[in-house]
Amino acid sequence: MNPMNEFDAAESIELLQAMIGINTTNPPGNESGLTKWLAAWLKERGVESEVVEIESGRSNLVVTLRGKTSDRALLYTGHLDTVPPGQQQWLHDPFGGEIVGDHLYGRGASDMKSGLAAMLYSLVLLKRQGFVPEQDLILLATAGEEVNCLGARAFVAAGGMKNVAAAVVGEPSNGDVIVAHKGAAWLEITTRGSTAHGSMPHLGVNAILRMNRMITKLAAFSFAVQPNKWLGMPTLSINRIAGGVATNVVPDLCTCQVDFRLIPGQTAADAQKVIEDIILALQDEEPGFAAEVKVMHACDPVECPEDHPAIGLAQACVEENAQLPVVVRGVNFYTDASVLLQGKKLPVIFYGPGDDAQAHQPDEYVSVKKYLDAVRFYETFAKRYTM
16 A cells, blocks of 8 residues: 555556456345445545445445535546346456456446546545545445446435535546436337237237337337437337237237437426327327326436536546547436436536446456546546536
């Protein structure tokens, strides 16, 4: 351990390797093993933290660096859980943290234990340097982001966002500055008919054929909205269908699940109305057409206000530490920020060393150089953010 305030690259890399070595694949998550280990690691370095239990084996970690005022806070956040390694054979141990050249391998190396580790190490550096921020700096490491944003929801419910005025999310950005992401609305459509013997289909009403009519109209649908500067147009994807009980029985029920990805200004209600309008049109065409729709899951789109100085600050911090021109962009996936910001138009930056194209891939890796650059980014951003 480096007792001074210098950046110890070896120490920061060992932190990431240790985090990868603690299995937090979700399901089931089991993030508590990692939160407790991190709390002990931080305490050894003079940084106090709190493990916040959510349910058995599931917990958040909250670290607070007190500022000159507690009326406002800058939030750093990332998630502890990862997706499973999958069935495809890896060339490198998913939990080994092996380094080959500039690549550090492991499940979560990119998405997103590298971003979280870099944030944690930046707080250790700030603490060693005796730095006191203008406002509180809170680091939130969440459970359950990969499935249902469990930890983010618990943090909001406990009032953790009360004084948060801005956020930096350590999701993989490949060193770019991300300023917006799409929201999601997962909808389930159900069509209903009436059963009959398969040899006498005219005596029944086929729910699968009704769903086919729904899907035909849905596939031809186009959004009547203006594209977002960072995210382009919303999308929908018809991804799951189920119906019927036997080959010789006319099906009286069919379900279909649709994934809408939304841009700022849209909500899950807008996605639901798309389906409801198609149902109404089909009912005009076929009296008695029976169908309904429900929202299974919804997360809001998130966008940093376009003229907020946090974007320029983030660009400057990237360029200074990486010595490269910075790319500013949006992404199609959603993050804990959907839950944490609750639709508020707070300044938010997404920056992490992981490559978003590496997320959930076999032999997932992070560039060691980009990881070390990220530590410096989070350190520098915290020192300069005074808004």
